[in-house]
Amino acid sequence: MKKISLLLILSVFGTSIYAQSSESLDLEKAITIGLEKNLDIKIAVENVVIQEGNERIGTGDYLMPIVDATYTRTFSTEDVEQVFATDPEPRTIDDAKSRSKNFSVVGIYGFRPESFIVLKRLGVLTEISELDAKVAVENTVANISSAYYRLVLELQRQKVLERTLELSQARLDIAEAQYSLGGAGKRDYLTAEVDYNSDLSLLLGQEQVIQNARVNLNELMALNPDVQFTVNDTIAVGEPLFLEDLVENAFLENKAYLITQRQENVAYLELKELRASRLPVINVNGSYTTNTSNSDAGILIQNQRSGFNYGGNIALNVFNGFTLNRRIQNARVQQKIQGYAVDQYEIQLRSDIHRAYNTYTTNRNLLEVEKKNYAVAKESSEIALERFRLGIASYLEFRDAQVNLLTAENRLITSIFNIKEQEIELRRLSGKIFFDNSYQELNLPSED
Secondary structure (H helix, E strand, O other), X not given: OHHHHHHHHHHHHHHHHHOOOOOEEOHXXXXXXXXHHOHHHHHHHHHHHHHHHHHXXXXXXXXXXXXXXXXXXXXXXXXXEEEEOOEEEEEEEEEEEEEEEEEEEEEEEEEOOOHHHHHHHHHHXXXXXXXXXXXXXXXXXXXXXXXXXXXXXXXXXXXXXXXXXXXHHHHHHHHHHHHHHOOOOHHHHHHHHHHHHHHHHHHHHHHHHHHHHHHHHHHHOOOOOOOOOEEOOOOOOOOOOOHHHHHHHHHHHOHHHHHHHHHHHHHHHHHHHHHHOOOOEEEEEEEEEEEEEEEOOOOOOEEEEEEEEEEEEEEOOOOOOOHHHHHHHHHHHHHHHHHHHHHHHHHHHHHHHHHHHHHHHHHHHHHHHHHHHHHHHHHHHHHHHHHHHHOOOOHHHHHHHXXXXXXXXXXXXXXXXXXXXXXXXXXXXXXXXXXXXXXXXXXXXXXX
């Protein structure tokens, strides 16, 4: 009765969890939710917007003239005493009023030789921000896929443990009946009960593992931890991947690698920009001004002027304490560092692909072995259970067969999961997990 009560408790516990799972969740839907809600992606997309704004600001700063319009009105009231050369007698005016108004439009345009280089550099920085956003998307897709299949794996392990517990229950029932009839000692019955409780403990612990796997998946989808879904209960192995294709795609489409290349280009443009700053700067200016002055005191009662002014200059830095030379030297070093970074990432990328591919091929080769091993272990377990029922096999023989079946099935489903996990990683490294190519627009699903 104690065993039946524990099973009932476990059944109720499982039912209370899955009663909330009214909605089915496949991998495609999980990825769609993640792309809509994941905050890392939202941050990356907003950074793209900022960089695009910086590029537009740069266009205005370096290519567009500056035009300022000013309108001024002034008033004054003063006591004035004046002595003119033609009249020695002083002239006194109390509360003499004067007023003036001025309107001017001034335009300035300065052509710097490095302007077009700066704009090109800002454009490359915008490309980098877009690639960063795509890296965030690909990482999110990979993480959601891995977390989804991890949840499926843990649910499969739960089913394995449930079948193991059923075998332990059958063995316990047989041992209890044999003990009651005097066909076996109490020691066999107690051992069967200990093994049953051990298997039950593993099954209860697996519930915690499953719930944590659900929380991890919900976190990646930016959902509350207590949101429940039912997921597919199988993991399908995809078509075989080939190392040569993966490496070739990686050096064409891996977004992180493309970022290192763009960063090297930025370093080159920064050096070119500094060199161009040695060239003369041409400034052109023009203005239109209208000015009117009125005064109660003085020779001029009213003075009005209006007209255009224009001009320009050429500026050339002659000496600045060798600061520019030092900046150019630092830029050369930075360009060399970025070149090393590209070479280093090539080595790392190639190594990561080879490591993942080695694990991938090993697990694909093991899969057939594990399938055969599971079939043998299952048949052996069935024979052992029947022999145990007939009383011609010891409890140790049956337990060994049961443990072997549990181990074989766990190894089989783990091998399938490992293959799928490496498929995900290899597609991520090759830049083909979500985008068809690196130039594809960053069009993501939006929340309704």
